[in-house]
Amino acid sequence: MPEPAYTARSHTRESAAPAVSANAPAAIPPCTATMDVTPDQDRMTVTLWGELDLGSRRLLPDLHDILTLSDSGIDLRLDTVGFCDCSGVNVLLDLRSHALGQGKTVTVRSSGRAVGRLLDLTGTRELFTEGVAPESVRTEGRDTEGAGDGLHAEVGRLRRTLQTRPTIDLARGILMASFGLTPEAAWSVLVRTSQNTDTKLHDLAGDLVGTAQGGTLPEQVRRQLTAAAASLDCPP
Template sequence: MATLDVLPDGDRMTVTVWGELDLGSRRLLPDLYDVLALSGSGVDLRLDSVGFCDCSGVNVLLDLRVRALDQGKTVVIRSAGRAVGRLLDLTGTRELFTDAARTDGGTPRTDAARTDAAHPDGEALRADAPHADAEHTDSDTDRDHLLAEVAQLRRAMQTRPTIDLARGILMASFSLSPEAAWSVLVRTSQNTNTKLHQLARELVGTVHGSTLPEQVQRQLAAAVAGAGARGGAALCHTAGAAEDEG
């Protein structure tokens, strides 16, 4: 189970996370939201001690970032271990958690700057103050873009179970470590110009008797052999063996 260590640092809060960021890590969100609310400008995350991270963990980070933008603050990942770093790179979310990832490329806007559409006495803004309307519109556009980006990332993450299953097949078939199996999938995806989730579906399909394309067989066998597994070339016969057993 993941745990938090919180340390105030000026107008920001430094949060060190220990353990695993998986489906159970959503229980951390209320605490993270509280820490964010107590900060002046946002939260800095130290994720070096996270030994495992899956898509649920990344979704927790994305939810925290959306809440931060609502408050005109930022969430910055200051450091991350291999487990987190690899998934951030895979999903293209690393750049969302940098100092440059702000609502307008500079100083984050506050809620007041984004939503204040009236004078203190409650009267509507005058027609001769177009800059205020423009700022409000720009902020709305930024938020809409962010929400669309998060939705797109989450749709992409729905393919993760199939990818994990394909990785398990490689681990069981060729005595690969989780890291080596992941490396085999990524390398084969790159060398065959095949999307990772599509490659995973094809590999899972071999269990039910389907056959991998010849080019994919060659590249996958080479990647398995390169990972130091036993019998990399045997993968070419996996589909046939499965069909015979059926």
């Protein structure tokens, strides 16, 4: 993940306040979104929770890694994104541009009210439905019928996110320590192993964290982790 850019401090005697250059990039706020990744044949399905705003740009390095590891692209499920602004749409457009450069696609398979409304207002929805049958794209929240059930489902998914994200971060730490990987490389190893073993990312992370408590990994998973780490040219 990129670190926030900080403004330079003034070195004049007249003021001790930070000097902000007109051309200095604004610091990126913390990311309030999280994601889960599931391999799906030649594509990767990415489910996002939380808010897509300026801070969600911090997800781009991981999304680019997932895109690289896929054969044909990424399918996004955005049902439980509770807030989305133009910065969030720009993140999606950045990912799409990156995909086109690799001859791949990014589609929005499902979206909630927040994302769907903004995609419609900005006229960008069709950019994420290329090659997708209209009936296979689902947009939630266009009416209030069943809203209570949708809210309960969203709360359940958000609780699951709070439980699984720390596990994924711990698993990355274990891989960093075991194979001498950078945080980015450890993420790539997790995603690649998830894809090669057809295992959900959070399940794989949980199994890996369990080894620190005396558990063992299935032989196939252990081999795939080792192979994925060995394939990366990352200095210890």
